[in-house]
Amino acid sequence: MIVVKVGGSEGINLDTLCEDLASLTQEGQNWILVHGGSHQTNLIAEKLGHPPRFVTSPSGYTSRHTDRQTLEIFEMVYCGQINKGIVERLQKLGINAIGLSGIDGRIWQGPRKEAIRVVENGRTRILRDNLTGIVKEVNTSLLANLLEGGYYPVLTPPAISTKGEAINVDGDRAAGATAVALQADTLLLLSNIPGLLKDFPDESSLITHVKESEIESISDYAKGRMKMKVLGAKEAMKGGVKRVIIGDARNPNPVRDALAGKGTVFE
Amino acid sequence: MIVVKVGGSEGINLDTLCEDLASLTQEGQNWILVHGGSHQTNLIAEKLGHPPRFVTSPSGYTSRHTDRQTLEIFEMVYCGQINKGIVERLQKLGINAIGLSGIDGRIWQGPRKEAIRVVENGRTRILRDNLTGIVKEVNTSLLANLLEGGYYPVLTPPAISTKGEAINVDGDRAAGATAVALQADTLLLLSNIPGLLKDFPDESSLITHVKESEIESISDYAKGRMKMKVLGAKEAMKGGVKRVIIGDARNPNPVRDALAGKGTVFE
Numbered sequence: 062m063i064v065v066k067v068g069g070s071e072g073i074n075l076d077t078l079c080e081d082l083a084s085l086t087q088e089g090q091n092w093i094l095v096h097g098g099s100h101q102t103n104l105i106a107e108k109l110g111h112p113p114r115f116v117t118s119p120s121g122y123t124s125r126h127t128d129r130q131t132l133e134i135f136e137m138v139y140c141g142q143i144n145k146g147i148v149e150r151l152q153k154l155g156i157n158a159i160g161l162s163g164i165d166g167r168i169w170q171g172p173r174k175e176a177i178r179v180v181e182n183g184r185t186r187i188l189r190d191n192l193t194g195i196v197k198e199v200n201t202s203l204l205a206n207l208l209e210g211g212y213y214p215v216l217t218p219p220a221i222s223t224k225g226e227a228i229n230v231d232g233d234r235a236a237g238a239t240a241v242a243l244q245a246d247t248l249l250l251l252s253n254i255p256g257l258l259k260d261f262p263d264e265s266s267l268i269t270h271v272k273e274s275e276i277e278s279i280s281d282y283a284k285g286r287m288k289m290k291v292l293g294a295k296e297a298m299k300g301g302v303k304r305v306i307i308g309d310a311r312n313p314n315p316v317r318d319a320l321a322g323k324g325t326v327f328e
Numbered sequence: 329m330i331v332v333k334v335g336g337s338e339g340i341n342l343d344t345l346c347e348d349l350a351s352l353t354q355e356g357q358n359w360i361l362v363h364g365g366s367h368q369t370n371l372i373a374e375k376l377g378h379p380p381r382f383v384t385s386p387s388g389y390t391s392r393h394t395d396r397q398t399l400e401i402f403e404m405v406y407c408g409q410i411n412k413g414i415v416e417r418l419q420k421l422g423i424n425a426i427g428l429s430g431i432d433g434r435i436w437q438g439p440r441k442e443a444i445r446v447v448e449n450g451r452t453r454i455l456r457d458n459l460t461g462i463v464k465e466v467n468t469s470l471l472a473n474l475l476e477g478g479y480y481p482v483l484t485p486p487a488i489s490t491k492g493e494a495i496n497v498d499g500d501r502a503a504g505a506t507a508v509a510l511q512a513d514t515l516l517l518l519s520n521i522p523g524l525l526k527d528f529p530d531e532s533s534l535i536t537h538v539k540e541s542e543i544e545s546i547s548d549y550a551k552g553r554m555k556m557k558v559l560g561a562k563e564a565m566k567g568g569v570k571r572v573i574i575g576d577a578r579n580p581n582p583v584r585d586a587l588a589g590k591g592t593v594f595e
Binding site: 108136139140145146148149152155157158159160162164165166202207219225226 | 426433
């Protein structure tokens with residue numbers, strides 16, 4: 062079992078990703094796909110007159126400021142347009158995909174962060190209208206049941222809070238939590254860069270291997286969204302996932318390439 | 329087992345619908361919910377610069393002209409915003425809802441209409457870019473499996489064609505096909521009118537009872553979107569569903585009221 066997370070940044074080709082997954086499926090590979098949709102959400106949010114805002118935590122992690130209106134736009138793009146687009150691609154390739162968000166059947170559950178600290182213009186302030194949280198429980202019985210029935214889950218945020226609210230969660234970390242809960246041996250975090258770069262954005266500075274003991278020391282190289290990926294990788298390793306690969310979804314065979322070790326391999 | 333279809337027209341209160349369903353669930357009622365989203369889709373399509381278009385068949389049935397861009401907007405609203413909004417409402421009420429479109433797990437499958445005849449300004453022409461079809465097969469094993477596991481399905485178009493394309497299908501007829509396939513005893517078609525009116529839009533002209541033998545003769549009273557509901561009711565009755573009620577989703581207890589016979593009862 063592998064868990065594949067594909068990001069939602071510009072330049073990612075979902076057609077080749079789905080073709081690669083479909084051909085691996087025919088070889089007997091079992092998988093769960095988790096996807097993002099940030100770039101498309103930004104575009105639609107602009108068009109709908111509610112432009113995206115991002116906040117940065119005191120420790121430097123950037124995330125989407127998710128007020129109620131943003132959450133609904135987010136759901137439109139992630140759960141509607143992108144999720145169903147991926148399911149349709151896979152269905153055309155003969156794979157019986159089933160698209161679900163983390164709120165469906167409480168697949169991803171966890172606490173909402175009632176208040177978060179963010180840094181703005183050098184000042185720390187408290188944000189209370191942010192519908193975000195973290196995945197603490199994965200409904201493995203539902204996922205295992207679907208996989209047994211021959212269905213391939215295509216998962217997307219939001220998750221659901223313990224009070225039943227839809228909450229935005231980081232997709233990389235949610236994919237990591239899913240890999241841990243399902244005891245997957247491999248987690249792939251695919252995006253629009255070759256992997257973790259020592260000297261971002263110089264793609265020739267790719268870090269190819271990271272031992273578990275080295276994760277803390279290499280974390281400083283991670284900038285922007287890569288910080289979440291490294292955190293996701295760290296949490297997955299800690300939870301027992303043997304290999305995590307941060308790979309490039311722009312490759313023609315993004316899943317096979319990552320499985321073959323192309324990217325930054327944590328093991 | 330009942331199948332409840334709630335429309336997507338203006339004035340429908342999804343909060344009271346979900347509260348009504350949740351309280352019935354606590355009394356042991358099993359159900360599947362099917363929903364629409366036409367009004368909201370029109371609003372979003374306008375905002376995104378791709379205004380809705382409707383076509384009318386030679387026999388007078390009106391439907392959305394669903395080109396590829398419309399389909400993606402349709403999926404954003406139906407599968408994203410509305411489906412997840414309903415699932416979240418139900419989850420907050422303690423119901424483990426699971427939102428799925430007809431393409432997920434091939435829940436609703438059928439042929440795409442490659443070409444349809446439409447009437448425009450009195451002239452008939454052929455439309456070929458229309459991604460629409462009709463539900464011929466329902467994945468009852470997946471739905472039964474979910475219901476057995478304690479999950480309540482919240483279903484929405486699109487369906488999937490035999491070639492794996494997402495296709496827009498009429499929600500009332502899809503709900504009817506689902507009721508037939510699951511051998512539900514009752515199908516509720518709830519919308520923003522009291523039922524079938526003899527003299528539309530005079531709400532005091534409600535037709536309260538229709539025997540199966542009378543369906544053809546009362547069909548002439550159905551105008552606009554009501555034509556599809558009567559067709560859905562007819563197909564469901566023909567398929568063995570004992571009672572179909574076209575009821576009012578604006579009522580405070582829309583499901584209970586319809587079950588109690590408020591609306592137009594076909595039996």
